[in-house]
Amino acid sequence: MRDVAIIGVGMNKWGELWKQSIHEIFVEAALEAIDDAGVDHIDSMYVGCMSGGLFNGQEHLASVLADYLGVASIPAARVESACASGGLAVKCGILDVMSGASDIVLVGGVEKMTDVSGDAATFALATAADQEYEVYQGVTFPGLYAMMAHAHMHKYGTTSAQLAAVAVKNHANGSKNPLAQFPQLITVDDVLNSVMIADPLHILDCSPITDGAAAAVICSLETTKRIDKKPIVKFTGFGHATASIALHSRSDLTTLTATTEAGNRAFKMAGRTPADIDVIEVHDCFTIAELMVLESLRFFEPGQAGPATEAGLTQIDGKIPVNASGGLKSKGHPVGATGVAQIIEITKQLRGEAGDRQVKNARIGMTQNMGGSGGSTVTHIMEVI
Amino acid sequence: MAIPNYWRSIPQRYRYEAAKCTGCGKIFFPPRIVCDECASRSFETINLSRYGKIVTFTVIRIAPSQFVDQAPYPIGIVELNDGIKICTQIADCNPDDLKIGMPVRLEFRKISQDGTPGIIQYGYKAVPVK
Ligand SMILES: [Zn+2]
Numbered sequence: 001m002r003d004v005a006i007i008g009v010g011m012n013k014w015g016e017l018w019k020q021s022i023h024e025i026f027v028e029a030a031l032e033a034i035d036d037a038g039v040d041h042i043d044s045m046y047v048g049c050m051s052g053g054l055f056n057g058q059e060h061l062a063s064v065l066a067d068y069l070g071v072a073s074i075p076a077a078r079v080e081s082a083c084a085s086g087g088l089a090v091k092c093g094i095l096d097v098m099s100g101a102s103d104i105v106l107v108g109g110v111e112k113m114t115d116v117s118g119d120a121a122t123f124a125l126a127t128a129a130d131q132e133y134e135v136y137q138g139v140t141f142p143g144l145y146a147m148m149a150h151a152h153m154h155k156y157g158t159t160s161a162q163l164a165a166v167a168v169k170n171h172a173n174g175s176k177n178p179l180a181q182f183p184q185l186i187t188v189d190d191v192l193n194s195v196m197i198a199d200p201l202h203i204l205d206c207s208p209i210t211d212g213a214a215a216a217v218i219c220s221l222e223t224t225k226r227i228d229k230k231p232i233v234k235f236t237g238f239g240h241a242t243a244s245i246a247l248h249s250r251s252d253l254t255t256l257t258a259t260t261e262a263g264n265r266a267f268k269m270a271g272r273t274p275a276d277i278d279v280i281e282v283h284d285c286f287t288i289a290e291l292m293v294l295e296s297l298r299f300f301e302p303g304q305a306g307p308a309t310e311a312g313l314t315q316i317d318g319k320i321p322v323n324a325s326g327g328l329k330s331k332g333h334p335v336g337a338t339g340v341a342q343i344i345e346i347t348k349q350l351r352g353e354a355g356d357r358q359v360k361n362a363r364i365g366m367t368q369n370m371g372g373s374g375g376s377t378v379t380h381i382m383e384v385i
Numbered sequence: 386m387a388i389p390n391y392w393r394s395i396p397q398r399y400r401y402e403a404a405k406c407t408g409c410g411k412i413f414f415p416p417r418i419v420c421d422e423c424a425s426r427s428f429e430t431i432n433l434s435r436y437g438k439i440v441t442f443t444v445i446r447i448a449p450s451q452f453v454d455q456a457p458y459p460i461g462i463v464e465l466n467d468g469i470k471i472c473t474q475i476a477d478c479n480p481d482d483l484k485i486g487m488p489v490r491l492e493f494r495k496i497s498q499d500g501t502p503g504i505i506q507y508g509y510k511a512v513p514v515k
């Protein structure tokens with residue numbers, strides 16, 4: 001099967017983009033990716049979007065977006081795996097190129113979340129949880145992660161200050177990302193004194209509601225020989241796994257089995273281990289998620305990600321830089337776009353184009369994009385040739 | 386919740402009806418039609434134990450609109466004596482007194498009201514056992 005490279009990336013400044021429609025946001029990012037790649041056409045397109053239906057009253061999105069991008073007639077598909085929709089779009093594009101069915105593919109993600117009220121957005125997001133046996137009882141997404149956090153604290157002694165350290169670190173990184181929604185610097189005390197949403201998670205432990213899009217152009221490695229773009233970044237592994245979407249159906253509430261499985265599959269395909277990874281973007285929809293993901297991928301032993309974060313090991317100059325982009329927490333979390341934005345950050349890091357947040361000598365990067373409370377995960381490993 | 390959906394789930398919400406695999410004995414709540422342990426498609430209906438303990442919990446302070454009048458409210462995961470875990474509110478308690486491992490029992494309660502024209506939705510809530 002064919003090797004797949006990433007040759008172009010595009011992403012807009014994320015935030016509350018009231019003046020722009022979902023079409024415009026997506027096309028802006030897609031055009032930037034196509035220009036960056038320097039290609040004159042794309043053969044097919046995959047777009048991650050969690051809920052155009054509930055956020056914008058618009059389904060059939062792949063055709064809508066292909067039309068507005070001016071490429072209607074190409075095969076295009078919208079893929080959905082809740083907050084992992086973007087990562088899934090990238091995986092689908094890779095499979096398309098690997099198979100030989102397409103040569104140059106646009107993979108993107110978009111979510112326009114502020115066209116509805118906060119309550120309607122909460123409802124839309126909650127459809128990623130078990131409607132009948134979780135949401136029915138009155139649980140919210142912060143509530144599900146809060147229950148994981150409480151279980152993790154009870155089992156390992158993880159503290160609220162350690163959770164806060166994740167948010168502080170990611171905002172510090174995001175302050176160096178011109179596209180981040182919330183680039184403000186915050187302190188541990190700011191987090192601990194912010195309003196409680198679902199104990200023990202404060203509002204500054206939570207990622208925001210965001211409008212945004214991200215896109216990338218990928219192609220076969222042979223095709224990159226025709227394109228003057230150095231350095232070349234190649235996908236060397238990917239993994240995808242599912243788990244029960246109901247938190248209460250899982251045997252252990254302090255680990256994320258889909259993340260472990262998806263991680264193992266990517267590591268095996270790439271012939272790599274966590275020790276080989278120079279920079280990683282993980283799905284920090286809540287601060288506890290970053291800690292549990294790092295433990296589930298075995299970057300740290302169970303219970304050790306909190307102390308490691310407090311000790312600075314996950315900072316840009318630390319042992320394993322995590323979420324140099326600012327993560328979902330600071331960069332923003334337009335759910336369908338997040339997984340693609342992670343790929344963009346790793347591409348920039350590996351090309352040496354990450355500016356003030358550049359990780360030194362980054363040659364091997366990884367992404368982990370998660371749906372719901374952990375019911376799905378998509379991982380990618382990328383390397384400079 | 387749509388009325389057909391609510392009606393379908395009454396055996397679970399009112400009577401804790403679960404499916405027990407006749408092949409390996411694994412219990413599913415809500416019921417399933419294929420076992421993920423032994424692939425059996427044969428089940429018997431059982432009623433879950435109404436007693437169990439709190440595995441984890443939180444207090445919802447920012448609630449969805451249907452639950453705003455109840456906030457703040459504790460909600461948790463309870464492991465029933467059969468080993469089945471469920472997500473449920475924890476009622477009749479001071480949230481500050483709750484602890485992981487605390488024994489609870491399930492009671493039949495009003496869960497929420499589905500807007501002005503909608504139905505009143507009932508189900509289970511956990512209550513600490515004194
Ligand atoms: Zn069985």
